[in-house]
Amino acid sequence: MSTPVLETENLVKVYGRGSAAFHALKGLTFEIHRGESVAIVGKSGSGKSTLMHLLALLDEPTSGVVALDGKPVTQLKPKKVSALRNETFGFVFQQFFLNPNQSVLENVTLPLKIAGVSKIERDKRGMKALEQLEMADKAKNKATNLSGGQKQRVCIARALINDPEVLFADEPTGNLDTATSETVEDILFGLHRDHGITLVVVTHDEDLAAKCQRRLIMQDGEIITEEGTR
Amino acid sequence: MKANDVVKSAFGNTLRSKLRTFLTVIAIFIGAFTLAVTTGLAAGINQTVDRIFEGFGDDESIYVVPQMDASEQDGPPEYDPEAGADTDAGFGTGMLSASDIETIEKIDHVLSVETEIAAQVEYIETPDGGQYVSNLDFALNDTLAEVIAGELPDRGAMEMTIPEDWMEAFGADSPEEIVGETVVIGAPNAVGQISEVEAEVTGVTQGTLADVGFAPIPSVELTHEIFEINGEGYEGQNPESYIMAAVEVEDLEANEEAVKDALAEEGLWGLTVEDQIAMFQQIIDTIAWVLAGFALIALLAASFGIVNTLLMSVQERTREIGLMKALGMSSGKVFGLFSMEAVVIGIMGSVFGIGLGLAAGFLADMALTAEDGPLGGFAELSLFAFNPLAVGGIFLLIVAIAFLAGSLPARRAAKKDPIEALRYE
Incomplete structure (x- = not known):
């Protein structure tokens, strides 16, 4: 069996201290393998967002280990963790987080700019990513002048631009109507199917979760059931 | 990034x-x-x-005035018959007496001493007979003057410069025309009679920021001559007092400090042109x-x-x-x-x-x-x-x-x- 791209061991996250302590995650151990599509499902307050933040190295666990490609990352320096995030992960957020003052192309190429890629190279790869999502004609538009579905496609292009190993999608369809949601879902799963991208979707939408190969159902900081197979 | x-x-x-x-x-x-x-x-x-x-870098003189003593600033200084008569003509630091000058002359490295006297002038007469009222600038200020035509007066000759804006009084169109003219200076004596002396105009000056050159600058010799006239008819002893003395020093660069220190010991204050600029x-x-x-x-x-x-x-x-x-x-x-x-x-x-x-x-x-x-x-x-x-x-x-x-x-x-x-x- 290959090394899992992400694995956790006894992952605990506690907010606050003493009697006010809130145990958001109560010791989770699981693996996500390369090329998998995994949904983290649960109601709000179940700890699914906290779990995603830990997996995506945006937050540090109170105890336990997150390992990337078999290497524990908990002990790494913040600067190294930032670089890992930039190189390894793509993010799609519910609220898009597009910079309204910048063009679509500039928004898409932000991860490359952070990585220190030259402008020519950035724009070339940015246009390629936009073409892949059929948004190339909007490259020069301001990000504010787009519809919801278009915005999310720009976000996906941004998430793909650095050829990530893992694509994290946090309620990717939460702000979209049904028809647009389906388009975005098709794009995400198309990427998973055709390009072998590892997909981690955080959602409370059961229809979206059902399209994933594996579902981790969370409640009160624990995985209560695990559905699907690899 | x-x-x-x-x-x-x-x-x-x-x-x-x-x-x-x-x-x-x-x-x-x-x-x-x-x-x-x-x-x-x-x-x-x-x-x-x-x-x-910058033209005066080769000026080998130290200019001497009496030193202001800070401790004597409270109330009037005590009368000293040896000291020069205090008049308003000085730099507000008192006057140099004849004995001061003698002292200066005895200091090592001092080659010669020239003195500045307050000379009183009644009028200055241009060659065409026009008489004008004017004060004279200090003779020793010559080193600070900006000459736009001709040259500075020889300190030992009966010469003077004329400020630029006097051109009209001379009926001249350019400063060069005035150079070489002779003026007549009317000076009063002690009982109010006017005597005249002649002086040659050697140059034309323009006023500077140091407030020099706005009035005619006489030579040292000329001021002494006028001072003689001022003192005529005075029946007492005319106390010799000087506003300032110019001390020519041998090898100023090497001996500047020594001479200044010697002056300070005598209660005198020596300044080079550079000091004044500074x-x-x-x-x-x-x-x-x-x-x-x-x-x-x-x-x-x-x-x-x-x-x-x-x-x-x-x-x-x-x-x-x-x-x-x-x-x-x-x-x-x-x-x-x-x-x-x-x-x-x-x-x-x-x-x-x-x-x-x-x-x-x-x-x-x-x-x-x-x-x-x-x-x-x-x-x-x-x-x-x-x-x-x-x-x-x-x-x-x-x-x-x-x-x-x-x-x-x-x-x-x-x-x-x-x-x-x-x-x-």
Whole structure:
């Protein structure tokens, strides 16, 4: 069996201290393998967002280990963790987080700019990513002048631009109507199917979760059931 | 993120909220403008002084006046019959007596001593018979004069210079025409009778910032001659008293300190022309520093403007900061980006401020010192000059202040937690 791209061991996250302590995650151990599509499902307050933040190295666990490609990352320096995030992960957020003052192309190429890629190279790869999502004609538009579905496609292009190993999608369809949601879902799963991208979707939408190969159902900081197979 | 991307992004970000940036830049601008003007002013006047006096570097004289004794400033000094008669004609430091002069002559390395006497003149008569009222400048001020035609009078001959604006009185069209003319000086004696002496005009002077050359400058010999006339008919002993003495020193460079020390021991105060220039420049520098102090206060206030602007900016862009950090931007780079925005504001303010300050300084200088300007009468006067060292210093100072001011908001941005920031509404 290959090394899992992400694995956790006894992952605990506690907010606050003493009697006010809130145990958001109560010791989770699981693996996500390369090329998998995994949904983290649960109601709000179940700890699914906290779990995603830990997996995506945006937050540090109170105890336990997150390992990337078999290497524990908990002990790494913040600067190294930032670089890992930039190189390894793509993010799609519910609220898009597009910079309204910048063009679509500039928004898409932000991860490359952070990585220190030259402008020519950035724009070339940015246009390629936009073409892949059929948004190339909007490259020069301001990000504010787009519809919801278009915005999310720009976000996906941004998430793909650095050829990530893992694509994290946090309620990717939460702000979209049904028809647009389906388009975005098709794009995400198309990427998973055709390009072998590892997909981690955080959602409370059961229809979206059902399209994933594996579902981790969370409640009160624990995985209560695990559905699907690899 | 590459350095040039940081700079470009910072510049772009400052232009996002144009009005706010503009207002912040204005505050920096005012400080930079004031600093540019004050340093330019100091540089200009000092350059003028240097230029006017640079010809006197070979002046081997020390100018001597009685020393002011600080302890005697309370109340009037005690009467000393040996001391020279105090008149208003001196530098406000008293007069030199004949015995002082003898003392000076005995000091080592002193070659000769020439004395300045207050000579009273009734009128000066031009060759065509016109009589004019005038005071005479001090004979020993000749070294500070700006001669535009002819030359300075020989101290030992009956000669004098004439100020430029007397050309009309001589009916001359150019200063050169006056040189070589002979004037008649009418001097009163002790009982009010006028005697006349003749003097040759050897040069024409233009007034300088040292206030020399606005009146005719006589030779030392001429003042002594007039003083003789002034004393005629006086039936008592005419006390010899001198306003100032010029001491010629052998090898001034080597013996300057020794002679000055010897003078100080005798209660006398010796100054070279260079010392006098230095004193004058020190006053100008002091004024410039005081003005620069006000400009620094303006800059201090402006730096708080930067802090405020960037704090607002950091607050507004919380989510953007969160996104950048989530996408892998290190805290150090976030700090760099925001402090670079402060630096960009500082650069904008200082470039415009210094640029316009220099332009305003040079334009004002041109207008004021033009031939028919309010200060056109002063020789070689320039009020403003470009001092590259000072301008560079101001620029760096402002950029440094801006960076310091930006470091607080930048730190706040760098410390933001990406999750919290992305959740921020």
